[in-house]
Amino acid sequence: xxxxxxxxxxxxxxxxxxxxxxxxxxxxxxxxxxxxxxxxxxxxxxxxxxxxxxxxxxxxxxxxxxxxxxxxxxxxxxxxxxxxxxxxxxxxxxxxxxxxxxxxxxxxxxxxxxxxxxxxxxxxxxxxxxxxxxxxxxxxxxxxxxxxxxxxxxxxxxxxxxxxxxxxxxxxxxxxxxxxxxxxxxxxxxxxxxxxxxxxxxxxxxxxxxxxxxxxxxxxxxxxxxxxxxxxxxxxxxxxxxxxxxxxxxxxxxxxxxxxxxxxxxxxxxxxxxxxxxxxxxxxxxxxxxxxxxxxxxxxxxxxxxxxxxxxxxxxxxxxxxxxxxxxxxxxxxxxxxxxxxxxxxx
Amino acid sequence: xxxxxxxxxxxxxxxxxxxxxxxxxxxxxxxxxxxxxxxxxxxxxxxxxxxxxxxxxxxxxxxxxxxxxxxxxxxxxxxxxxxxxxxxxxxxxxxxxxxxxxxxxxxxxxxxxxxxxxxxxxxxxxxxxxxxxxxxxxxxxxxxxxxxxxxxxxxxxxxxxxxxxxxxxxxxxxxxxxxxxxxxxxxxxxxxxxxxxxxxxxxxxxxxxxxxxxxxxxxxxxxxxxxxxxxxxxxxxxxxxxxxxxxxxxxxxxxxxxxxxxxxxxxxxxxxxxxxxxxxxxxxxxxxxxxxxxxxxxxxxxxxxxx
Numbered sequence: 001x002x003x004x005x006x007x008x009x010x011x012x013x014x015x016x017x018x019x020x021x022x023x024x025x026x027x028x029x030x031x032x033x034x035x036x037x038x039x040x041x042x043x044x045x046x047x048x049x050x051x052x053x054x055x056x057x058x059x060x061x062x063x064x065x066x067x068x069x070x071x072x073x074x075x076x077x078x079x080x081x082x083x084x085x086x087x088x089x090x091x092x093x094x095x096x097x098x099x100x101x102x103x104x105x106x107x108x109x110x111x112x113x114x115x116x117x118x119x120x121x122x123x124x125x126x127x128x129x130x131x132x133x134x135x136x137x138x139x140x141x142x143x144x145x146x147x148x149x150x151x152x153x154x155x156x157x158x159x160x161x162x163x164x165x166x167x168x169x170x171x172x173x174x175x176x177x178x179x180x181x182x183x184x185x186x187x188x189x190x191x192x193x194x195x196x197x198x199x200x201x202x203x204x205x206x207x208x209x210x211x212x213x214x215x216x217x218x219x220x221x222x223x224x225x226x227x228x229x230x231x232x233x234x235x236x237x238x239x240x241x242x243x244x245x246x247x248x249x250x251x252x253x254x255x256x257x258x259x260x261x262x263x264x265x266x267x268x269x270x271x272x273x274x275x276x277x278x279x280x281x282x283x284x285x286x287x288x289x290x291x292x293x294x295x296x297x298x299x300x301x302x303x304x305x306x307x308x309x310x311x312x313x314x315x316x317x318x319x320x321x322x323x324x325x326x327x328x329x330x331x332x333x334x335x336x337x338x339x340x341x342x343x344x345x346x347x
Numbered sequence: 348x349x350x351x352x353x354x355x356x357x358x359x360x361x362x363x364x365x366x367x368x369x370x371x372x373x374x375x376x377x378x379x380x381x382x383x384x385x386x387x388x389x390x391x392x393x394x395x396x397x398x399x400x401x402x403x404x405x406x407x408x409x410x411x412x413x414x415x416x417x418x419x420x421x422x423x424x425x426x427x428x429x430x431x432x433x434x435x436x437x438x439x440x441x442x443x444x445x446x447x448x449x450x451x452x453x454x455x456x457x458x459x460x461x462x463x464x465x466x467x468x469x470x471x472x473x474x475x476x477x478x479x480x481x482x483x484x485x486x487x488x489x490x491x492x493x494x495x496x497x498x499x500x501x502x503x504x505x506x507x508x509x510x511x512x513x514x515x516x517x518x519x520x521x522x523x524x525x526x527x528x529x530x531x532x533x534x535x536x537x538x539x540x541x542x543x544x545x546x547x548x549x550x551x552x553x554x555x556x557x558x559x560x561x562x563x564x565x566x567x568x569x570x571x572x573x574x575x576x577x578x579x580x581x582x583x584x585x586x587x588x589x590x591x592x593x594x595x596x597x598x599x600x601x602x603x604x605x606x607x608x609x610x611x612x613x614x615x616x617x618x619x620x621x622x623x624x625x626x627x628x629x630x631x632x633x634x635x636x637x638x639x640x641x642x643x644x645x646x647x648x649x650x651x652x653x654x
Contacts (some may be wrong), residue, residue: 068447074446074447074450085400121638121639124638124639124642125638125642127446128384128450128587129458129583129587129638129642130383131450132579132583132634132638133634133635134632134633135576135631135634135637136635137634137635139576139628139631140628140631140632140635143625143627143628228378257454257458260451260454261451261454261455264447264448268447308461308462308463308464308465308466309462309466310462311458311459311461311462311465312458312459312462312463312466314458314461314462315453315455315456315457315458315462316455316459318452318454318455319437319452319455319456319459319460319648322441322448322452322455323440323441324443324453326448327446345650
């Protein structure tokens with residue numbers, strides 16, 4: 001077993017070929033990453049909130065990557081599924097007064113069911129039309145939130161309690177979110193190697209061909225939506241208890257588009273994509289949130305023009321990335337890997 | 348639902364619907380000739396509305412009709428330039444990329460345009476300086492503000508003008524040819540690049556005119572971008588690739604929204620709560636229903652797929 005793979009491919013067994021981290025260097029790198037994440041509260045100090053934020057949205061983005069990256073179904077209503085999870089969690093903990101341990105799986109299950117229903121039309125309509133149908137779903141959910149529970153304001157969510165231990169600090173929430181994040185990511189990554197994942201990719205590449213080869217389209221398209229929604233539901237539940245107040249503005253169309261942006265920036269159809277994308281988008285968002293007032297204060301001439309700086313920078317980065325590196329950050333990562341594989345030779 | 352309510356709803360709905368139709372036609376032309384679904388269309392509508400108001404206000408020292416005329420002319424030129432610019436800078440490098448990338452680029456474009464506009468004009472509602480006297484006229488015994496009649500008339504006139512353009516001018520015919528069969532048209536000497544550029548300019552102009560008309564009637568604020576999505580509903584109803592379909596769809600969505608939405612807004616209660624603002628989501632319900640029953644719309648071509 002090589003430390004880093006030299007030129008040529010020396011895999012001799014199926015197990016080696018299927019291994020996710022196939023050489024020692026990557027295994028060591030992954031362990032280092034995990035160790036870094038575990039030690040993050042000491043490394044980041046008061047900036048830990050950034051990682052909490054990233055964890056929540058990375059979980060949601062992982063779900064969207066199953067729908068869009070692996071099954072190839074466009075969804076512009078991912079934040080609406082997040083809303084379903086968040087409001088389920090609110091209902092279970094605040095109205096039924098059941099503990100959070102019940103609320104988290106309940107959010108996933110309810111979102112799973114709603115996702116399956118929304119996914120049903122994907123059998124009949126595809127591409128552009130499906131994008132528009134999910135867009136309509138997004139608007140209807142926003143409307144329902146405003147009309148029924150939250151109104152124009154927000155709904156308070158009770159604090160989180162994990163089997164008697166109150167999760168009331170950034171650090172405690174971080175370890176909870178990290179566990180869910182890593183668990184969800186490993187599950188999704190493994191899923192892409194199984195029959196389900198392969199079927200989803202077959203559907204993405206050519207759905208009729210997949211059907212001819214015996215892939216049940218109705219089952220797998222619905223499953224993709226349901227699984228994606230379940231991830232969003234978990235993210236919504238975590239978000240609700242982290243933010244402690246939820247309203248229509250947190251699950252707006254802009255949030256759905258942010259999710260799509262995370263996926264595209266990270267790289268579609270890559271298991272690292274949603275995590276890289278979520279980290280990039282959330283860091284950029286928070287950084288611009290901090291930088292915009294500073295900019296306005298130091299260059300008063302710009303005045304209120306800085307309020308929209310996030311939108312402009314964000315859109316410009318998306319456009320630039322799609323033009324110059326359509327594979328996203330994951331492709332850059334792959335290029336780096338390739339460089340390491342071949343080092344010290346250029347090819 | 349009294350007959351009077353239905354009649355009023357129909358007249359007002361047709362007036363609003365004619366503007367939706369105009370915006371939807373811009374959408375349809377762009378989709379037909381470039382196969383791009385432009386999700387930044389709402390921002391183009393906003394752009395038209397805001398710029399026209401800003402220019403008219405800037406020319407405020409001139410007599411009102413002249414200032415308005417100058418404002419509109421300036422806006423149309425700027426919209427055409429924006430369309431050409433977008434095509435050249437953003438869309439041309441993406442030619443041949445997968446559908447998803449293109450949709451996302453239009454979304455990102457919407458972000459940029461909207462962000463720049465928020466930066467310049469901030470978020471509040473703006474209205475035109477008094478151009479049309481605020482009187483109410485009666486159409487078929489229904490009171491309608493004069494502005495509504497004007498904008499409906501302007502939209503109708505433009506729709507006729509557009510159809511003449513596509514029927515008789517050289518570029519209109521080239522655009523229809525490219526829409527029908529890109530490769531054949533290209534082989535027969537139609538410059539696809541130029542057709543794409545014209546399609547974008549056309550879409551931007553149609554959107555901007557829609558924005559000006561809606562701005563005259565209701566004032567412009569950032570909620571107006573949602574109108575772009577309502578035009579999308581109209582387009583889906585009529586069939587994505589059908590221009591007459593876009594017109595019929597626009598009128599139907601306008602009337603449905605006014606009658607059904609208005610009725611539910613005022614009379615239907617859910618768990619004892621009145622449903623405010625149902626009017627705004629009617630269009631999306633229409634989209635969902637149409638997609639379930641007849642995904643290719645009323646007049647669209649039914650797509651047959653082969654392996």
